[in-house]
Amino acid sequence: MREMTAEKNHRSVEVSVVIPVFNEEDNIEPLVDELQTVLDKVGKSYEILLIDDCSSDDSFPVMKKLRQTRPFLRILRHRVNAGQSAGQATGFTYASGEIIITMDADQQNDPADIPALLDSLKGEVAAVCGIRRKRMDSLVKRYSSKIANAYRNFITGDSITDAGCTYRAIRRNALGELPVFNGMHRFLPTLLRLQGYQVVEIPVNHRPRTRGYTKYGIGNRLWRGILDCFAMRWLRKRAVPGNRVERESQS
Template identity: 45%
Template sequence: MKEPINPAGYVSIIVPVRNEEENLVPLLAEIEAAAAGLDKPWEVIFVDDGSTDNSLDVIRGLARGKPHVRYLSFACNCGQSAAFKAGFDVARGDVLVTMDADLQNDPADISAMLALYEAGDDMVIGWRACRRDSLAKRWGSLMANRVRNSFTRESVRDTGCSLKVMRASMARRMPMFTGMHRFLPTLMKLQGAKVAEVPVNHRPRRYGVSKYGNWERLRAGLLDLVAVRWMQSRWFTYDIKESK
């Protein structure tokens, strides 16, 4: 049997949290159930992004007595990109998994995504083939994805899906900026990463409300598109032939 190209030794699951107090207990239970079948060490890192509800108290309770549950808490709201970056920096794993805290991503998909990673991909991104959101949100996401792909010369089906698996060493080398989370596949490809997409389960939100609307996404994304396109044109890599 052919050995996996990218054996995952330790998996870090990074979850940004912004006012999701009702979702956190069932989310951790689902993560623990999914991780039990991975047959490898793992951790989950909750990054509280300045929540104004009881999310931080819930996270503290979840982490009590559980060494596989870690958390960070920002002093104020910094955004999802900052939360991912903070998680990348403290993660112990050589493989990172990112996901939302709203229970719309399904932790049960992680195992199949890790299998693709271990077969040779540097990044595996979820594609919400059957979105369980409002028509307005689905339309806004579709339009944003088309504009983003056209401007960055990409063909990614669903950059907005937070459920992703990626090589930690490459993720930590990505240039970080506000809005970075919308361009993770493109930023990984700048380093030569092999990126795969896989359909994943998507569920309706049970508790809480979405933190962003279509206009907020559009306004925030326009300048980011220019920045990423500039990076694509100026990015360079090199291989060391010899050194002493």
């Protein structure tokens, strides 16, 4: 069970941006500044949630300093390091927006793509997932990601182009029954489809990391990812639709 310190927000907003953070002290302020510029132009009320996953650098002090001059910023902090999936799950719990945007804290996701993500969230679409075009990572990471995507699709029976891209826009009402587990963030599109929701993909920009270092590699996710794929295959046969209520009955 993850523990955290946080404050509840009762302010109603249209868009919540959820960003798990672990040791990204140099990326937080420029990312928040970029997001503010883009979101101000979108024309929707918004909040930005920074979920500190028990960082050991100065990420948390940086967040607190930014909070003093940015009323749209909310800070949540895990008391134990719980991982990226837990960070997203915490954001889903505390976010107030009807639409939730998830992204990484390393500045490789481009805030300029937010309008396109929101524009694609139309009709019955419950989630829009990014596909990183011209991915700015090492050759090893790019090829291992292609192999991992092909493998997960083969095992799960799904078709997700870039499961490792966590840049997404999701309707809040689609997240109510989402199972939370370590690795959930990589399978979120598949989980939503298993519950009967419509998921689409669009190309998004991908930028090189210029500050800090990556926390995830082949060694710390290979075997866990393989096991998770078989868990998804089992869940495919057992999943209960999440949008099963046609309408509220009147009495």
